Amino acid sequence: MRSAVVAVCLMGVFALGLALTRSPAAAAEPFLIGRGKTDITGPAVGVKMLGYVRPDQITEGIHLRQWARAFVIVDPSSNRRMAIVTTDLMSVTHSLVLSVIDKLQAELGDAYTLENVVIAATHSHAVPGGYWHYGADTPIGTPFHPEHFQALVDQIAKAIIASHRDLQPGRIRIAVGPVDGAGAQRSRTAYLRNPEEERKRYPADTDTDMTLLRFDTKAGPIGLLNWFPVHPTSMSFNNRLISGDNKGYAGYACERMLEAAGLGSPNFVAAFAQSNCGDITPNLSLNQRGPGGDEFESTQIIGERQAVAARRLFEHATEELTGPIDSRQSYVDFSALTVHDEFTRSGEQHTAPSAYGYSFAAGSTEDGGGLPMFREGMLRREPLIDTIARNLAPLPPVTNEMRTVHSPKPILLPIGLAQPPSLPNVLPVGVARIGSLAIVIGPAEFTTMSGRRFREAVKKAMPGVKHVAVAGYANDYAGYVATHEEYAVQHYEGAATLFGPWTQAAYQQEFARLAADIAADRPSSTHEKPLEMRGKVRPTNLESKADRALEQGVYGAVAEDAKAEYHAGEHAKASFYSGNPQNGYRPDRRFATIERQEKDNWRPVAADGDWEVKIRWKAGQCMVEWTVPKDPKPGAYRIVHHGVYKTESDNKLHEFSTPSRTFEIK
Secondary structure, eight states: OHHHHHHHHHHHHHHHHHHHHOOHHHHSOSEEEEEEEEEOOOOSSSOBEESSOOTTOBOOEESSOOEEEEEEEEETTTTEEEEEEEESSSOOOHHHHHHHHHHHHHHHGGGOOTTTEEEEEOOOSSEEOOOOSTTTTSTTSOOBOHHHHHHHHHHHHHHHHHHHHTOEEEEEEEEEEEOTTOOEESOHHHHTTSOHHHHTTSSSSSOOEEEEEEEEETTEEEEEEEEOOOOSOSSOTTOOEEOOHHHHHHHHHHHHHHHHTTOSOTTOEEEEEOOSOTTEESOTTSTTOOSSSSHHHHHHHHHHHHHHHHHHHHHHOOEEOOSOEEEEEEEEETTSOEEOHHHHSSSSEEOOSOOEEGGGTTOOGGGTOOOTTOOTTOOSOOHHHHHHHHHHSOOOOOOHHHHHHHTTOOEEEOGGGSSSOSSOSEEEEEEEEETTEEEEEOSSEEOHHHHHHHHHHHHHHSTTOOEEEEEOSBSSOOOEEOOHHHHTTTOHHHHTBTTOTTHHHHHHHHHHHHHHHHHHTOOOOOOOOOOOOTTOSOBOOOOOSOOOOOSSSOTTSEEEOOOSEEOTTOEEEEEEEOOOTTTTOOTTOOOEEEEEEETTEEEEEEEBTBTTEEEEEETTEEEEEEEOOSSOOOEEEEEEEEEEEEOTTTOOEEEEEEEOOOEEEO
């Protein structure tokens, strides 16, 4: 008895001593974290889509909606912070970033700046353009629609502000692991030009690992953010429906998967960010084929594989991030940058004003191809091509000096010589640190080996960093970045590497410089600001004058009704007379819901943006299609279209909601 009493007393003394040695700072969560998510869906009809550079790829409807998913992370001890946003866009422009920051500062003061805000695109090729200033009304751009641009600014800023207001004490855990069967090397000929001893250090010709951050508060997990490289080109150039492609589906599926499993809150945010995917295709059989029977199935399969991997890493994330938050960003003039021998290993070299090579027009053969006259690997100038290029895109003549610096690239379009250039020459590059994680932030499509070299350089320059994530397509956009060796064969990726054969070495040099500045806690030098493009581009307004009177039917009426009965896996369809959704455009306008009758009420069970729902406008009608789930709940259902039209007589916008007939699901 006496021994037991002594043992209990000793345990009590030990527990008291342990409690006394725990300082308040040690017991507190190391970060403040917050998340936000906003709808950024672009104009559903009549806007040229970005990615494949096809003039006939014009939006006709919506499959998956576009989203901005944001996280804000704050170090309470220093008040340093990072805002990281992943957007379902083909690219981000610097004008867009500047306008978002202007809006943030008007609302929140100077907490968020170019130094600590990362806005990145997933690079979906199934989304509308119209928000670029550079290249507007050129063959490689689209008309500039100010309504679309402003909607993106407002909604992305709204996501960051929501994250800021959601800030709460929390912890960040990191996990790294493989994603099986989600990408293939699409430019193996170029990849094999990299030194054999370098290639042998890696188990595959693509990066197969996902780096994932898990965000937890006292209330439970609130989100995840991951980086994994694969092109969102599961949807082909024949597609006309807005979609976040495989990255968009991965976020959509993961949020629902974790919520259904009780692992995520109702407002859980799952952001699937892009990495160094420049030469990685989701079309596992190449040439826009596989792994599914069609592009929709392939999108779902590749997205599902990323979502499943993310859930596995999320559930097994145990390594905690602790330590300081810091970041650096510089403007770099890549049109005339000296690149030192440490990074070229060929003596001092220089970059050049941006230019596309012949093989850019060939497109990536493995992801869709381009114009018939062109092919990958073109290394010789052809006078006929030069003449055609000059007539199609009037640009300043290419100098012999420029040809020499870009060699062996035969220059097709010297876009960096134009005034203003079709793409920027001065670009923002950055490096951020969250404890033992460094993030390389760049405005381009980095190839597999380029990303690997960046990671090594940043680790070397920043002692104490264990993990490095490459965040591509961030804060601006300026083509591809292939290694010097890959550039030499002039496949599509090399021909789209804009600043000459030393582009990759130039980026590596600048990333290493910024990483070293963070490690030394010193400021970073920067070039002068890029050209200000806002207000200097001719706008093309979305708003149409009016919807024409219909030859038959009236706006808001059912044109073709649903059938009386459907079964699992069948496609329930209904068409409605509807106006142009460009009128009254706003990103979060919903156009369709699927409703189930419960007693005297109709309850929504799906809406446009859900995977099972597709909506398409054609010839004055909107067709809504719902794929009945595999295990549907039997009962009475209906399709409801929420549309708009503008009358010629008074130029007013009218909204309506029209249900189909009631049909049975058995």
